[in-house]
Amino acid sequence: MSKNRKFYLEDIPLDEAWRRFIAAMESSGLWKALPGEDLPLEEALGRVTAVPVWATLSSPGYHxxxxxxxxxxxxxxxxxxxxxxxxxxxxxxxxxxxxxxxxxxxxxxxxxxxxxxxxxxxxxxxxxxxxxxxxxxxxxxxPMGEDMVATELVLPANRLLKPVDLGALAGCGHATVSVRRRPRVAVIPTGTELVTVEQAAQEGLKSGDIIEYNSLVLSSQVRQWGGEPTRYPIVVDDYERIRETVREAAAIHDLVLVNAGSSAGSEDFTSSIVEELGTLLVHGVAIRPGHPVVLGTVTDRKTPIIGVPGYPVSCALTGEIFVEPLLSHWLGVPSKEKPKLKATISRKLLSPMGEDEWVRVTVGRVGERTVAAPLSRGAGVITSLVRADGIVRIPRFSEGVEAGREVNVELYRDPSDIDRTIVHIGSHDLCLDMLSQYLADAGRLFSSANAGSLGGLMALRRGDAHLAASHLLDPATGEYNISYVKQYLPNIPVVLMTFLHREQGLIIAPGNPRGIQGLSDLVRDDVRYVNRQRGAGTRVLLDYHLNKLGIEPERVKGYRREEYTHLAVAVAVQSGAADCGLGIASAAHALQLDFLPFEKERYDLVIPRIYYESDLLQPLLDLIHGPVLRRVVNELPGYDTTSMGTIVV
Amino acid sequence: MSKNRKFYLEDIPLDEAWRRFIAAMESSGLWKALPGEDLPLEEALGRVTAVPVWATLSSPGYHxxxxxxxxxxxxxxxxxxxxxxxxxxxxxxxxxxxxxxxxxxxxxxxxxxxxxxxxxxxxxxxxxxxxxxxxxxxxxxxPMGEDMVATELVLPANRLLKPVDLGALAGCGHATVSVRRRPRVAVIPTGTELVTVEQAAQEGLKSGDIIEYNSLVLSSQVRQWGGEPTRYPIVVDDYERIRETVREAAAIHDLVLVNAGSSAGSEDFTSSIVEELGTLLVHGVAIRPGHPVVLGTVTDRKTPIIGVPGYPVSCALTGEIFVEPLLSHWLGVPSKEKPKLKATISRKLLSPMGEDEWVRVTVGRVGERTVAAPLSRGAGVITSLVRADGIVRIPRFSEGVEAGREVNVELYRDPSDIDRTIVHIGSHDLCLDMLSQYLADAGRLFSSANAGSLGGLMALRRGDAHLAASHLLDPATGEYNISYVKQYLPNIPVVLMTFLHREQGLIIAPGNPRGIQGLSDLVRDDVRYVNRQRGAGTRVLLDYHLNKLGIEPERVKGYRREEYTHLAVAVAVQSGAADCGLGIASAAHALQLDFLPFEKERYDLVIPRIYYESDLLQPLLDLIHGPVLRRVVNELPGYDTTSMGTIVV
The missing domain is CATH 2.170.190.11 (Molybdopterin biosynthesis moea protein, domain 3.)
Structure with missing residues (x-):
């Protein structure tokens, strides 16, 4: 570990960064479509014609x-x-x-x-x-030549070959076709802390080990976009080794991707290596995530090289932003455009001036509205890309977007997927994941955002969701949900249906080393609590019981540390960051923690009547009333499905 | 050849045919998603998860x-x-x-x-x-588990794996993933008249030989849709051989496709074989093209079998209509939906009552309008599918669509391709194909419909095209195009720009066996003429000269036989169907025919000013004013580019 580092990256606007990169390739003659190679027709599906194809025989060849x-x-x-x-x-x-x-x-x-x-x-x-x-x-x-006449143009150059194109080529006498060579891309992962997933699966992980998968994502992207990736083994953080790997790769590839080592951190070798082996064009682009991108060319061949940032989301987006357009250009096809959709943004998005920001969103069609809900913006959260239905770009001269404003979404999915997506915002429970599994079999997608019970009711009020799971205890009546629905959704006819009952309690370390017996122990000096966020039903439950016990929240150490899911609370306990937290039995069980139950709570679904009666939700209601879901939920610890499907109001 | 045949196919509506097919598979337990197989992540891109995947490790695995x-x-x-x-x-x-x-x-x-x-x-x-x-x-x-917590759901079943999904799987400790086995599909081409394209390319074709490429199209479709095709060698028309091939294929495949032999013709073996080996469910579906489809199940395994019609367009559409939904169902994903677009149909479409018809169309964005122009409806014209931007379905209870009505187009292309398409309707010339080549390099697609010069002007009047090539001679003035533009486009400001001059003349068989010396020979009894369609500039030219010579059109044998392109006229002469026809030098040259020149005509582009000034057409104008296109056109026989780019009015 060293502190010899530079602190400052450049902040070059994306279009300017591109201009420099393309200009460098143009000047070395590399900014052009790749030459052709002859392939038998059976191998040419999805490839791109390198030259126009003219018929050599007429079809039919006779009357x-x-x-x-x-x-x-x-x-x-x-x-x-x-x-x-x-x-x-x-x-x-x-x-x-x-x-x-x-x-x-x-x-x-x-x-x-x-x-x-x-x-x-x-x-x-x-x-x-x-x-x-x-x-x-x-x-x-x-008549002879009705379909094709010998000498006639059958396919233009730069055509992505479809099955019928191959038929036409054969029909006019071509047994082979000249298609563009696949761009060869080297993907080099670097980092001493990295281990392969095969190692991790066999030997487990030590603290500080990170599973290397950026090279898998990058090489899969390259393949998907028509290139031919070479995925290199992990190279440790050693300047000379990385430099020699880059030099070798540049000799036999059209593009070199070096992953990680591109931030302004102590292991920042890529920019120095590019400077040593060629020309550093850009170090730091005004985009987010993805800021520390390096662009340059190396060796006498002037092979383009991209230093790809190490955070997984930055890495994948660098692929989309920089690698895809390059590959498309070399293949002679236009850069892939994602389907576009206008949507209403569900909550305010702040974005720093001066950077183009790519925000991952889920998208749902709720009644007449198309709603985009922002996902985690952490560059380390790959699941935010996995769950994303699309991307909203916030341009660098904007400070963000107000809630309720219209935004343009570039979709990762087929637009028709959006129409079969049930949007849930509210309290989270593992059984909703079960539900989503069975919905997939019935042709429905289930998009679920953990916003807590109250967050879910607010989402229904705004028209952002089809349903909300809720377990809000009314301290005055001891009754769940009813009074909250009346208060927050006075003008929306809803069906309040019980999904299940579940055990709430204190999640504690195995063996209960602190000897915690109940909530009254939370005031002890040696007990650190981990809390849920405001508006979560579990937080309401805690406050209700603290109040009953006459405990001031300020006396609970860790009351202000908020997590958004039961599992996150369980992880905090598991990792020793906290000694206990309130949560459900299944979360404790999942991470093999101890559990001190103290309340069986009702967990309901709040469904506006208009969606309750829709075709979209029918498969969900069928599942709730059928035997299968009930059976698998009952097999989990801490659940009771006796009232599953009972209409409360 | 035999005349022992049945004349009548059934006429089962598509949805009823599907119901029978699915019901049969349901009853034998084959109408369900296929089981999983474990694959290393590097091989799993584009595959479909067979089971939900839960995290085995947390990510990060520590704070x-x-x-x-x-x-x-x-x-x-x-x-x-x-x-x-x-x-x-x-x-x-x-x-x-x-x-x-x-x-x-x-x-x-x-x-x-x-x-x-x-x-x-x-x-x-x-x-x-x-x-x-x-x-x-x-x-x-x-915090530990910020991205994924061990035990958490990471990916649902039935998920098409994207690059970031593979990253997430690795990140939570999975080195492999269970994905659905690829459906195995046998593709069996049958027909004694068939030859492979390799044979044809090496040995040439005899009269009656047909190049077999339907199995290439079907197996490429299967691969594209996630299946694993086995492309069988051609089986001659022999009942026992076909039956045994089907029997063997059914034993080791999930689906058997038998191509051709499915019409009600004399070589119609498929339906009999299905009856002998299993259950014939459907023979003849009320769709067009694709009517003679056979659906059934064979052998004790009840393997589904489809008799795919032999005409190439019918064959490819049978793949889309019947095979794709089957494969998608087996893979556990929804059937692929094409992007949809509303468009105005450019001309009246008649369609028979009682059949669902699939009409291939080109689609262009002309000003504010999106225009769909029907392509050839011949089931043998594979190029109509190659050129199609999409499909319009005319339901079976409709007799067709009036010109100018709105239709729904299911697109074969990315919708963004439509926006970069220049739509030409009008006279055809080989040099337009050259132009389209160079436009492809400049990121433009060129959609060209041969409607003749007058057809082009009418298309501009309706707003169906961006430009029209025209060579209409005014008999009164001997001038080209000007008076026609004034007459037909009085209210549309247009630019009339010369593209080139070209040699028109009589296309005749090599060596001129009939001793044709000029148009006056067209009245001879032993000379059969082949004409161009009404509205074609070449037809106008003929009529002008016949009139000058005082020849009544009725006296010309073959005057009523109309072809739509110069090459089609040349083919008619080449094949001996006609002795001569009026056309351009390059068409005669392409098919190595003789040519009797008699007029150098001006061939102009008529471009409404609003498109002339658009970004869309800029690359086209650049090409016309640049040196490259001029050079390649000059290399072709019979062209003169001296005035290329000159503005006439």
């Missing part, structure tokens, strides 16, 4: 019968009517000759009579057909 | 520093201000310890101070840092 029927001379059919049918003699070079669909038109004939429009005179002798109408010349004939 | 900086006890920092900074002693188990981003938080610490917010007191001694502000507990710390 072909378009029907099963009889080839005739049209002039022989003149005058045939229902009342005065005509007879034509069968056999080659006579007046009628049987042909199957696709057979050549005999040279003496100029039309086909469909077999359905003919009668055999004498089935045995098979000598004549009778027709009751005349045919015009070229009837039911596919 | 991690989110910054480069110093780990501290937050209580030690209390009271530090700019005016009263505090000193903290450096070193493990003291008051401050240096950590890199990602390093574990030391067990005695509970916060990180970013290095930028610290000062070294004595750079040599390295004993103290000075801070000017206090930090709250957990500042700049990524």
């Amino acid at each position: 072909a019968s378009a029907m099963d029927g009889y080839a005739v001379r049209s002039m022989d059919t003149l005058g045939a009517t229902e009342t005065a049918p005509k007879r034509l003699r069968i056999g080659p070079d006579r007046q009628a000759e049987y042909v199957d669909t696709g057979d050549p038109l005999p040279s003496w004939a100029d039309a086909i009579i469909q077999i359905e429009h003919t009668q055999h005179i004498d089935e045995e002798a098979d000598e004549f057909i009778e027709i009751q109408a005349s045919v015009a010349p070229w009837t039911a004939v596919r | 991690a520093s989110a910054m480069d900086g110093y780990a501290v006890r937050s209580m030690d920092t209390l009271g530090a201000t700019e005016t009263a900074p505090k000193r903290l002693r450096i070193g493990p188990d003291r008051q401050a310890e240096y950590v890199d981003t990602g390093d574990p938080l030391p067990s005695w610490a509970d916060a990180i101070i970013q290095i930028e917010h610290t000062q070294h007191i004595d750079e040599e001694a390295d004993e103290f840092i000075e801070i000017q502000a206090s930090v709250a507990p957990w500042t700049a710390v990524r």
